[in-house]
Amino acid sequence: xxxxxxxxxxxxxxxxxxxxxxxxxxxxxxxxxxxxxxxxxxxxxxxxxxxxxxxxxxxxxxxxxxxxxxxxxxxxxxxxxxxxxxxxxxxxxxxxxxxxxxxxxxxxxxxxxxxxxxxxxxxxxxxxxxxxxxxxxxxxxxxxxxxxxxxxxxxxxxxxxxxxxxxx
Amino acid sequence: xxxxxxxxxxxxxxxxxxxxxxxxxxxxxxxxxxxxxxxxxxxxxxxxxxxxxxxxxxxxxxxxxxxxxxxxxxxxxxxxxxxxxxxxxxxxxxxxxxxxxxxxxxxxxxxxxxxxxxxxxxxxxxxxxxxxxxxxxxxxxxxxxxxxxxxxxxxxxxxxxxxxxxxxxxxxxxxxxxxxxxxxxxxxxxxxxxxxxxxxxxxxxxxxxxxxxxxxxxxxxxxxxxxxxxxxxxxxxxxxxxxxxxxxxxxxxxxxxxxxxxxxxxxxxxxxxxxxxxxxxxxxxxxxxxxxxxxxxxxxxxxxxxxxxxxxxxxxxxxxxxxxxxxxxxxxxxxxxxxxxxxxxxxxxxxxxxxxxxxxxxxxxxxxxxxxxxxxxxxxxxxxxxxxxxxxxxxxxxxxxxxxxxxxxxxxxxxxxxxxxxxxxxxxxxxxxxxxxxxxxxxxxxxxxxxxxxxxxxxxxxxxxxxxxxxxxxxxxxxxxxxxxxxxxxxxxxxxxxxxxxxxxxxxxxxxxxxxxxxxxxxxxxxxxxxxxxxxxxxxxxxxxxxxxxxxxxxxxxxxxx
Numbered sequence: 001x002x003x004x005x006x007x008x009x010x011x012x013x014x015x016x017x018x019x020x021x022x023x024x025x026x027x028x029x030x031x032x033x034x035x036x037x038x039x040x041x042x043x044x045x046x047x048x049x050x051x052x053x054x055x056x057x058x059x060x061x062x063x064x065x066x067x068x069x070x071x072x073x074x075x076x077x078x079x080x081x082x083x084x085x086x087x088x089x090x091x092x093x094x095x096x097x098x099x100x101x102x103x104x105x106x107x108x109x110x111x112x113x114x115x116x117x118x119x120x121x122x123x124x125x126x127x128x129x130x131x132x133x134x135x136x137x138x139x140x141x142x143x144x145x146x147x148x149x150x151x152x153x154x155x156x157x158x159x160x161x162x163x164x165x166x167x168x
Numbered sequence: 169x170x171x172x173x174x175x176x177x178x179x180x181x182x183x184x185x186x187x188x189x190x191x192x193x194x195x196x197x198x199x200x201x202x203x204x205x206x207x208x209x210x211x212x213x214x215x216x217x218x219x220x221x222x223x224x225x226x227x228x229x230x231x232x233x234x235x236x237x238x239x240x241x242x243x244x245x246x247x248x249x250x251x252x253x254x255x256x257x258x259x260x261x262x263x264x265x266x267x268x269x270x271x272x273x274x275x276x277x278x279x280x281x282x283x284x285x286x287x288x289x290x291x292x293x294x295x296x297x298x299x300x301x302x303x304x305x306x307x308x309x310x311x312x313x314x315x316x317x318x319x320x321x322x323x324x325x326x327x328x329x330x331x332x333x334x335x336x337x338x339x340x341x342x343x344x345x346x347x348x349x350x351x352x353x354x355x356x357x358x359x360x361x362x363x364x365x366x367x368x369x370x371x372x373x374x375x376x377x378x379x380x381x382x383x384x385x386x387x388x389x390x391x392x393x394x395x396x397x398x399x400x401x402x403x404x405x406x407x408x409x410x411x412x413x414x415x416x417x418x419x420x421x422x423x424x425x426x427x428x429x430x431x432x433x434x435x436x437x438x439x440x441x442x443x444x445x446x447x448x449x450x451x452x453x454x455x456x457x458x459x460x461x462x463x464x465x466x467x468x469x470x471x472x473x474x475x476x477x478x479x480x481x482x483x484x485x486x487x488x489x490x491x492x493x494x495x496x497x498x499x500x501x502x503x504x505x506x507x508x509x510x511x512x513x514x515x516x517x518x519x520x521x522x523x524x525x526x527x528x529x530x531x532x533x534x535x536x537x538x539x540x541x542x543x544x545x546x547x548x549x550x551x552x553x554x555x556x557x558x559x560x561x562x563x564x565x566x567x568x569x570x571x572x573x574x575x576x577x578x579x580x581x582x583x584x585x586x587x588x589x590x591x592x593x594x595x596x597x598x599x600x601x602x603x604x605x606x607x608x609x610x611x612x613x614x615x616x617x618x619x620x621x622x623x624x625x626x627x628x629x630x631x632x633x634x635x636x637x638x639x640x641x642x643x644x645x646x647x648x649x650x651x652x653x654x655x656x657x658x659x660x661x662x663x664x665x666x667x668x669x670x671x672x673x674x675x676x677x678x679x680x681x682x683x684x685x686x687x688x689x690x691x692x693x694x695x696x697x698x699x700x701x702x703x704x705x706x707x708x709x710x711x712x713x714x715x716x717x718x719x720x721x722x723x724x725x726x727x728x729x730x
Binding site (some may be wrong): 086087114147149153158161 | 320
């Protein structure tokens with residue numbers, strides 16, 4: 001069973017991520033098990049998916065959180081793809097989902113995700129990480145502790161350092 | 169200057185540990201070259217033509233003597249006993265070993281220095297006026313705002329992997345010595361009619377392949393909103409900037425494609441959500457940071473120092489140095505002194521370990537232990553008593569730091585070029601040196617007056633050639649190095665981009681070409697007119713006719729043929 005990190009624990013990854021087929025058609029949703037569907041599929045099949053339950057939505061880097069809007073608050077799992085770790089659009093997506101659209105469920109990063117990207121991802125609201133298969137997941141977990149202090153407001157610490165300094 | 173508290177120090181120390189681990193994993197094969205590259209770049213580490221190059225951050229150009237001594241020690245221990253000051257007010261080492269970089273960072277951290285975000289596709293070191301806090305024409309000291317921006321931009325989680333590098337400059341004086349309109353974001357710190365400090369925000373300026381002068385998108389931003397507004401600008405850029413083509417990925421391309429008005433409107437829309445949020449600056453924070461930038465314990469003088477004025481008129485060489493290298497101070501009886509790193513025969517911006525130590529001593533002796541780096545690749549002692557100038561000049565001469573040519577033709581701004589940089593298409597240092605050698609007559613140079621000569625060895629424009637009155641760009645043609653000349657660029661308040669005058673030249677032609685350009689200027693000049701004004705008055709044609717005589721002679725025939 002593939003693994004992922006959720007809330008600093010290494011657990012089994014039981015969800016199936018559905019991708020469009022080669023013709024760009026939505027994949028068929030299996031009858032059972034947790035699935036993660038593309039944002040466009042969710043928007044097109046919202047009623048059916050909601051009735052089925054056990055689903056999440058995934059974002060590509062150019063998908064817009066605005067398209068999901070207030071629905072974010074009712075979802076329990078959103079995943080964001082990082083096709084390359086140097087593509088920072090997913091960071092903004094994470095913050096927007098958390099800070100503007102009230103998403104409180106599991107926010108999962110997948111794709112080019114490894115030890116050196118976890119600190120920034122966490123601060124942008126991600127609490128789950130599908131570590132690249134060729135990377136050591138135990139080693140990656142340690143990346144969460146690279147920094148214990150930061151200057152800016154973020155999802156992980158909404159109070160910027162300058163506000164905390166004044167309290168201290 | 170700003171002094172870290174234990175939290176600032178912890179962040180820098182944790183970075184050293186993180187980078188040590190990253191370097192170890194890279195050397196052990198656990199990180200691939202492709203993975204390590206963006207990680208090391210965000211720590212200022214390039215793999216260059218000959219060796220790694222490490223760019224050390226000098227936030228907004230401020231240095232303390234104790235920091236300079238550590239820079240000297242690093243140059244001696246880990247490099248070939250010199251460092252190079254860059255147009256970003258940073259210092260880079262050209263010959264460190266990759267394995268040593270974690271130790272170098274640990275040394276830097278002992279004096280509150282680092283190499284964070286000096287490269288890579290992130291928010292780079294914020295730059296400002298090298299005379300900030302002391303300039304006679306200053307309206308608002310920009311340094312507290314630079315520090316506030318430094319803290320905001322350091323390890324900003326959302327903007328660690330932008331489409332491209334991102335540069336911010338701040339200016340608070342009448343004259344814009346920070347070139348804010350050729351930055352991704354340019355900030356003017358100003359006062360409104362009620363005397364309240366706020367900002368004018370320009371975006372989308374930049375040099376490189378597509379030079380563009382920035383546009384004003386926010387004529388007045390209240391001070392408490394600075395960071396939330398910057399967050400909004402960066403978020404729009406991070407989400408919508410192009411990532412498909414690195415030459416079109418800078419914010420200037422996005423602003424141009426959207427139009428500055430539409431870009432500004434998008435930022436306002438984003439900012440509406442962020443305004444008044446937790447990043448809203450507090451009075452307490454603004455005051456906390458401002459306290460680090462108060463004036464030193466000046467002695468009080470009624471006006472100019474008589475002994476200094478006498479020496480200035482009696483000793484010609486001293487007078488010449490004062491004219492070029494000494495800048496007016498806001499405090500009576502004091503001066504800002506530029507230490508020229510443009511001595512003949514030395515690559516512009518280079519400084520040896522011994523010179524660095526000597527400079528640190530001079531800063532302690534004459535300038536409250538503080539220094540600045542300028543984007544023209546010189547160093548500044550910001551608090552020198554006029555009464556000390558003669559003695560300082562004599563000490564600087566002994567160190568080769570008194571070349572009296574600041575702002576003149578031979579104060580060349582120049583990137584390291586093909587001798588060091590793996591991006592360069594052509595060398596630049598030898599051309600700078602050849603031009604300096606040709607124009608070695610100080611009287612003549614002083615007569616010519618202010619001329620900015622800027623040179624870059626490639627399109628990335630680290631030498632800011634676009635804003636040089638005379639700009640030189642090294643280009644590669646079928647594997648050989650050629651040099652394209654542009655005229656009419658300027659930095660500062662009336663920033664403009666120079667225009668290429670014609671086909672490029674071979675390296676050995678360059679001193680002649682520059683001499684011909686200068687001769688046209690001298691012949692056309694009225695009185696003490698500066699080069700750039702002459703150029704504006706007579707245009708490029710007379711210069712073209714002189715440097716391309718054969719082509720000019722042929723022109724009538726072509727006209728007939730047409």
